[in-house]
Amino acid sequence: MSILVESFFHQQSATFSYLVSCSVTKAAMLIDSPADFNAASGILSFNTANDIIRHIDENKLLLEWVLETHAHADHITAASYIKQQLGTTHPCKLATGSKITQVQQHFSRLYDIDMPCDGSPFEQLFNDNDNFMLGESNVTVIATPGHTPDSVCYLVAGNAFVGDTFFMPDSGTARCDFPGGSAKQLYQSLQRILSLPDQTILWMCHDYQPNGRELANKTTVAQQRKSNIHLQANEQDYIQTRQTRDATLNVPALLHPAIQMNIRAGQLPQAKQNEQRYLTIPLTVLL
Structure with a gap:
């Protein structure tokens, strides 16, 4: 059994999407696909998605799953x-x-x-340790709460698509200050991923290229265990470090539009009587 992993980088949000396919049957799954959104103009477009669609067609793949690792706050x-x-x-x-x-x-x-609030329009809601087939390969879903309560990873043929849990070792791990987030839960989720075999490839959802290094999107369990800058101490130290850092972080630039769209799998909001669609921004007034 063999699979092919192809990555697509979305510069606007520093997001990697992954197209994973079975080399025998051409069955494919797509993980964390981004739309293009200009917050200043309110223009939503799909150039990045169209590139992925074109690649699927050109390579005669059969897309069976469009998967999310969680409801993202940084892209639609x-x-x-x-x-x-x-x-x-x-x-x-x-x-x-x-x-x-x-x-x-x-x-x-x-x-x-x-x-x-029943999970729709998603058609499949995965629980921890659920499995499904991608061509000739088994895919296991691993619940990884902490960054968000709905976070999951997808494990197939020695490859784990970890969403916003790990970053590259020099960037550490994901923030936990969103509603339902928990540094304690994330630490436990990270340890669960680190219990996978050393050679398991971990595919990142984001890379912010600290200190201007080259773009990178994959590492291994062994490399993360050895070098991740947030995981060189015990659980309590991790929780303290994570919570202290989270208190300094800005709200993601696209938080409000992204969340409103992503809890609906990217479906557009209903048009109003004037045929215009709207996203809203909750207002906090400081006096």
């Missing part, structure tokens, strides 16, 4: 757009972790969105 997902564009020829399902319902409940209240 292109999941629903890609499903719509490929829906007539590709039987792809939208899927994410089952705790997306908890995220939907919180943010639908914050943004006053009238929506069911």
